[in-house]
């Protein structure tokens with residue numbers, strides 16, 4: 001059975017560790033994440049964007065697949081299925097499909113007031129159904145059309161206003177960027193993190209763009225109140241590298257090496273190992 005992510009993140013915040021929230025892209029990804037969490041005895045947040053859900057056939061296919069995988073594997077650790085970067089409309093669809101947690105990303109709305117109003121409405125809806133909800137203040141930097149923007153810094157006062165609506169966890173920019181970090185990246189702003197934390201109290205904070213941040217910065221961010229770290233790119237990179245190695249070694253040309261179960265196995269195994277290493281780094285091993 002899937003659970004919501006509120007309790008597991010409250011415990012992480014109080015225990016000064018973080019949970020990785022790992023994006024799934026398909027069945028192989030989902031099974032690899034479940035295997036890693038079970039072996040590490042770590043609570044798990046599997047998250048999915050609207051784009052990835054569309055790739056899988058829709059929110060319902062994704063939710064049913066994750067639920068069935070949890071049941072079939074018999075994992076004993078708590079697992080939440082979270083909508084990642086959902087629009088206002090996506091949130092309704094994901095709830096209807098059976099997601100147990102949602103992120104309403106109102107950072108792109110025309111005004112902060114609209115972000116505030118819609119977050120308020122969705123907090124009420126989510127909580128009436130026992131679903132946890134993440135909101136976002138300010139944008140997260142990233143690469144668009146080949147140009148990487150600097151990580152944005154969220155406004156602490158806006159974070160306070162969103163926190164007061166009763167969201168379960170909050171994403172806020174502290175210089176973090178989605179995707180691969182550029183060589184000249186300035187690093188996380190711990191000054192801004194401390195200003196935000198002072199405004200939101202014990203509300204668990206979310207660090208997006210969790211791939212490729214140096215370990216010392218990750219550990220410091222966790223010690224200052226980051227309780228959920230979103231990771232997608234890191235797992236995509238290890239999956240691609242392991243698959244490339246298999247193909248470049250000509251293994252797909254040997255016997256039945258082209259069988260998708262053989263072709264996808266090195267990538268799937270690489271996801272398991274990388275996820276376990278990240279759980280160790282974030283401190284969530286043996287916390288289930």
Ligand SMILES: O=C(O)C[C@@H](O)[C@H](O)C(=O)COP(=O)(O)O
Nearest residue numbers: 178179208209211230231232233
């Ligand atoms: O790839 C996506 O669209 C999901 C990400 O935005 C996710 O929310 C995230 O923050 C992971 O960042 P990454 O590790 O830099 O891919």
Ligand SMILES: [Zn+2]
Nearest residue numbers: 178208209230
């Ligand atoms: Zn993100």
